[in-house]
Amino acid sequence: MTGKFSFDVADGTWKWDPEVYRIHGIAPDSVQPTLEHVLGAAVGPDCDRVKEALAQMAVTSESFSLHYRLHAADDCDRAVVLVGESAVCDADDVTLIEGYFIDLTADVEAAAAEAADAAVEASAEHRGVIEQAKGALMLAYGFDANAAFSMLTWWSRNRNIKVRELAAQLMQASEEGAATAEGFRARVDNLLYDLTDRSARPLQESGAGDSSPAAAE
Secondary structure: OEEEEEEEOOOOOEEEOHHHHHHOOOOOOOOOOOHHHHHHHEOOOHHHHHHHHHHHHOOOOOOEEEEEEEEOOOOOEEEEEEEEEEEEOOOOOEEEEEEEEEEOHHHHHHHHHHHHHHHHHOOHHHHHHHHHHHHHHHHHHOOOHHHHHHHHHHHHHHHOOOHHHHHHHHHHHHHHOOOOHHHHHHHHHHHHHHHHHHHHHHHHHHOOOOOOOOOOO
């Protein structure tokens, strides 16, 4: 499940599409979404991480991605990724943050089995780049191994691209930005937002996710 959001930094108003409401366990358009809805659903210390990420986006035009745990209003626990990018006006002030909430719960639950299958089917060379890409995601965003692999398979399924090819793109981006920690994170952020934006846009237009199986390893 993928939903688009926008956050007006100047007046503090949020706009959610129906899928973001559902991810938060709220009936679409039943409430005016606020920062409190977002932070209140984040579990434990993840609340501070989300708050800090949004605060940082309010003063910088860089893209960002954040994996965290969410306890929704429908009493369901979900593993989500928040992906966004800031818009800057002529005065060089951030005016809008836009992006996506991605519900990876089902993908995370299946990740261990899928990873095992991929390890059997893929060659040693392909396993290596997939493991490197998982490691890059774990290092940059605090993902665990299953969440990192589920993110790769989510993109693979929605973009119809092999996991190993996606992993190779990710590693190329991370290696090009490896000169500094900030450069590494910026490179990976840009790639993640670009991939997510292009993969999620058709979902918003169609109103449904891609039900086709993940691309072959």
